[in-house]
Amino acid sequence: MAARVVSRPVSASAISQWDIETDVLVVGFGIAGTSAALGAAEVSGDVVVIERGGGSEGTCGGLLYLGGGTPMQTAMGYQDSVADMYRVLHAALGPGVDEAKLRSYCDGSLQHFDWLVECGVPLITGPDEEGTPLATPDPDGFVQVGAQEYAGGGLVWTGGEQAYPFNELAPAVPRGHMPRDPNGTEDLFEGAVLKCMISAVERTGVRVIYNTGAERLVLDDSGRVVGIEGRRDGETVRIRARRGVVLTTGGFIYNDEMLREYSPLLVEGAAKLGHGGQDGRGIQMAQLAGADAIHMDAADATLVTTPHISFIAGILVNGLGRRFINEDTYYGRLGTESVFRQNSEAYLVVDDDIFLESSWLRPAWASDSLAEIEQQIGLPDAALQQTVDYYNLYAGKGEDPLFHKGPRWLKPLNPPYAVLDLRNRSMPTSAFTLGGLHTDPGGQVLDVQGQPVRGLYSAGRASSGLAVYGYCSGISLGDGSFFGRLAGQTAASDGAGE
Ligand SMILES: Cc1cc2nc3c(=O)[nH]c(=O)nc-3n(C[C@H](O)[C@H](O)[C@H](O)COP(=O)(O)OP(=O)(O)OC[C@H]3O[C@@H](n4cnc5c(N)ncnc54)[C@H](O)[C@@H]3O)c2cc1C
Known part of the structure; x- marks a missing residue:
C-alpha cells in the first residue's frame, strides 16, 4: 500500500x-x-x-436549505412546518441519517435563518422586485436558477420536494434559500x-x-x-x-x-x-x-438533465433500456442512482417536441426507429421499445405506475426520437x-x-x-x-x- x-x-x-x-x-x-x-x-x-x-x-x-416557515417562505405564501421539513429531509438524506442532528437542524432552522441574516447574508424577504435577475424564464412558464426550478422570492425547489416520494410525505414547499442583492443587479448566487x-x-x-x-x-x-x-x-x-x-x-x-x-x-x-x-x-x-x-x-453525484427543464418529460434508461427513477426528482438523486446503482450508465430518451425546446445538449443518437437506436447504443433487442410502449400507454392517461413521475411531465413519446448519452465518459456526473x-x-x-x-x-x-x-x-x-x-x-x- x-x-x-x-x-x-x-x-x-x-x-x-x-x-x-x-x-x-x-x-x-x-x-x-x-x-x-x-x-x-x-x-x-x-x-x-x-x-x-x-x-x-x-x-x-449560494443555496441554503432552510425551512419550518422562514420569513422568505411565509412572504411567498408557502406554509412549512418543522415536522414537514424533518419528514422530507429524513427521507431525502438517508438511509443512515443522524436523527439527533436532523432534529436539531430542523428545530433550529428559523433561528439559524435570523443568525445568517445578522451575519450579513442577504436573505431578503418578499417577492422579486423586477423579475428574477439570475433566472431564465421558460416558454412554458417555468423559471430556472442554474438547473433547478425557481419558486419566486429567492426560493428554489432544491431536493425534489414536488416529486415522488417526497410529495406524498408532506405538502410540497421550496426550501432552497438564495441570497439576493437588495438592488437586484449583482449576481449573488455563486459564492x-x-x-x-x-x-x-x-x-x-x-x-x-x-x-x-x-x-x-x-x-x-x-x-x-x-x-x-x-x-x-x-x-x-x-x-x-x-x-x-x-x-x-x-x-x-x-x-x-x-x-x-x-x-x-x-x-x-x-x-x-x-x-x-x-x-x-x-x-x-x-x-x-x-x-x-x-x-x-x-x-x-449530480446528473444534470435539466439545462432546459423540459427534458424532464423524456425518460431516463439504463444499460438494459429500462427506466430506473422518476425523471422529475432532484438531479442529485438521478446522479447517485446512476453512479451507485446503474453502473454510471444512463441515457435520456426524448422526442422532437421536447428536444426542439433546447439547443444546449447534442443528441448522440437520433432516429424514427427505436430498434435502430437500440442497435446503435448496444441495448438489448426490443428492450427500449418495450420501455417506451409501456411508458406511453400510461403517460397518455397522465399516469406513471412504475416511478410516479408527476402528471405535469407526462406525455407519450413519438418519433423521431433523440437520445442523450449521459454515461460518464460522455457527460460525467x-x-x-x-x-x-x-x-x-x-x-x-x-x-x-x-x-x-x-x-x-x-x-x-x-x-x-x-x-x-x-x-x-x-x-x-x-x-x-x-x-x-x-x-x-x-x-x-x-x-x-x-
Ligand atoms: C460549484 C459548487 C456549487 C455548490 N453549490 C452549493 C450550494 O448552492 N449550496 C450548498 O449547500 N452547497 C453547495 N456546494 C457544496 C458546498 O459548497 C460544499 O460542500 C461546502 O462549501 C463545503 O464547506 P466546508 O466548509 O465543509 O469545506 P470547504 O469549503 O472545502 O473548506 C475547507 C477549507 O479548508 C482548507 N483546508 C483543507 N485542509 C486544510 C489544512 N490541512 N490546513 C488548513 N486548511 C485546510 C481548504 O483550503 C478550504 O478552504 C457547491 C459546491 C460546488 C463545488
Missing part, C-alpha cells in the same frame, strides 16, 4: 515553544470554518483560524454566502492566518488534542489551542487514494466537484488521533464526498466507541453531517453553517471556567 502523506500526532511534551496560542483554533476557512469562528467568538474572545490557501478556497453556490460569512468574521477581530496548513495534531500526555503542527511559508508552525481545535477542512474528493479505499466507484465514475483543498488531510489527521470516520462511501468524522450534534469528534476525542471538534464536509446516502442542494451550506457555529461554541466552552 502506498505510504500515507499524513503524519501521526506529535506529543506536546516534544514542543518547547508554541508560535501562537489561542483558546480555539479553527482549521479551514470555508462555510463551516467561518461559522465555527463566529460561533467560537460568541463564547471566547480568543479565536484563530488557519487556512492553507491564500484566500478561502471554499467553492460554493455569496461564503463571502458574507468571511466579511462577518473580519468584523469580529478573529485572527485569520492564510497560507498555513495543519499537518498533524498535537496531543498532551492524557491524549487530549491541544494544538496542531503545520507549515507556513515553508516553515514549521506550532499553534496551541487551550480549549479546542475545530477541523473544518472539507471533504476528500481530491484524494484518489482515499476514494479508492472508501468510495471506489467515484474514482472513474464521476468528475470532482469542489477544489483541490478537499484532500481529506484533516480527516486523516483526526483518524490518526483516534477519531472515527463514518459513511465514507457516501457522496453527492460531478461528485463530492459526504462521509467524514463522526461527531455528535455539538461538533465533538467521537472515537470508534462513541467516546469523545477530547479537545477535537469538526463540522462541514470534514465530518459526516446531515446528508448521508441522499442529498438536497443547500444542505452543505446549511449544515456547514449550522453545525459549524455549534462546533465553535462547544469548543470555546470546553474547559471554560476550569
